[in-house]
Amino acid sequence: MKLKKKTARKKEAVRPPRPEEKGEPKRTPVYLVGDYEMVADFTTLCSSHGYFVFFHFNSPPEQERLLDSRFSKKSAQIPKDISFALELTNIDLEQKRLNLEQLDRALPASTVIASSSVTVSATEQSSWIKHKNRLVGCSALPSISEKPLIEIAPTAFTPTGTVSIVQRFFQSVGKEIELVQDRVGMVFPRIVCQMINEAAFALQEEIATPREIDVAMKVGANYPLGPIEWADRIGLEHVYAVLKALHTDLGENRYCVAPLLKQMAVSGSWWHRAHAPNEERNSA
């Protein structure tokens, strides 16, 4: 049952690009752009690990979270001297393309970009830019930014050196790395979103109430969260984006999005949220 890794890469124990803690001389600047929740999460993560973060949201919410202004700054402009860039858009792929084109134009060819590749493969993204070899995919979803592991996916164009820069960057913010193949959905987002999709089918068939579904999976299958709770943490818009991308990419019925999930994603509702429909409607 052992699979051979298609891309053999040596593990290097290189010191992470982290500035000296003593006296706080100069912090390494990084640039983060993309969907609000993930940019906010990663800004907090990076600034607490010794970086200075310039960030920009695709569309900021009405009420923004307070971010540490000593070590981070909102900036629509991309500073030329940043050492690393993260593109974190899952939902609006047109916007993602604009962001990447902009990063590609503004940054020297040697600056590496890690880009969320859960709704479009990193290889496809690299076809949008001129310096294809600077891009590496990574798994980004709201609510998993603080987890101790991140999946990264090199593209067909990524040289080993670029991969190890990305590895070192994520290690420097406290993450273990799993190198996976560059496919839409990667590992965790694909599995968890399909679990939520199945729960949405069960809900629209009125098999049980949302609360009962969560209780059943936590008590009966020992899951840390029920699928309805997962969807709440991640945000249904992101779940929908992943599912749609899987369906487009793989073209199989198995990845059809549950109509109820789609409806609720576009209308911005889900059970634990303020606009939640009446949960007990199924228990008649």
Add this chain to the structure above:
Amino acid sequence: MVRHLGVVGAGTMGAGIAQLAALSGIEVSLYDINGTILRQALERIKTNFKSNWDKRELTENQTIEAFGRLHPRTRLAELNHAEIIVEAAIEELRIKKDLFRHLEADTKPTTILASTTSSLSITAIASSTRHPEKVLGLHFINSPGAARLVEIVRGQQTSAETIRRAIEFTAQLNKTAVVTQDSPGFIVNRLVQPFYGEALRILGERIADHEQIDRIMRAVGDFNLGPFESMDTAGVDQCLSVTQSIQDQTSGESRYRPHSLLKQMVDSGMLGRKSGVGFYKYNGNEK
């Protein structure tokens, strides 16, 4: 409050439920058509009680009392004191329908009839009775003793009163209960399908290997066990048969199509922990 329970079938499931109920202070009539199986079941329960006593989970008196609540029966008519009868016979619709028809004829009109089926329709089983409103499913996830969850399955005709009494009964057994409609796989077996199915797909498409997938699901998803560790623990054959059964019941819905790797492994005897090799190799309890 249930004072008297009837259990039909003294196999692992039936004996497990009888043992659990006796420990919860309920008088239990345990029926099996086969006297030998019945005697063996009682011996097993006695051994289990003895070990509870040895581990000081029960006092001597509690052990004797609990065992005293078990009454072996070889005639269905002897179950007529029971307020609830739980059927745990083999998973065959014809046999269950037959049993339910006889049970209804031999018991009080108020007796609730429950099936422990995991793969048959409660509505179909109830169709052989004249009062399908008092028929429902009680699906114990895992063995009755270890289960923390019972799925209470509502057939198309099951009454609200029957459901209410079943909820009360599961509370007496100290289990968490959820109510589900009579639909393939109910809640848990159906909703775990993507956890296994997508993991197998990801492995099959060579996106990551099984160890990576398990590591990712544990670290990012906070799961206790990754999908492959979990399949090895449950038994690869068990996983295949559940998936296959849901697919059959849904007339081949593609979301439940078993992965070819599962079939290959079952055909090769790679069943997981119990056979020493599954997705991982095992040495005793160690991976």
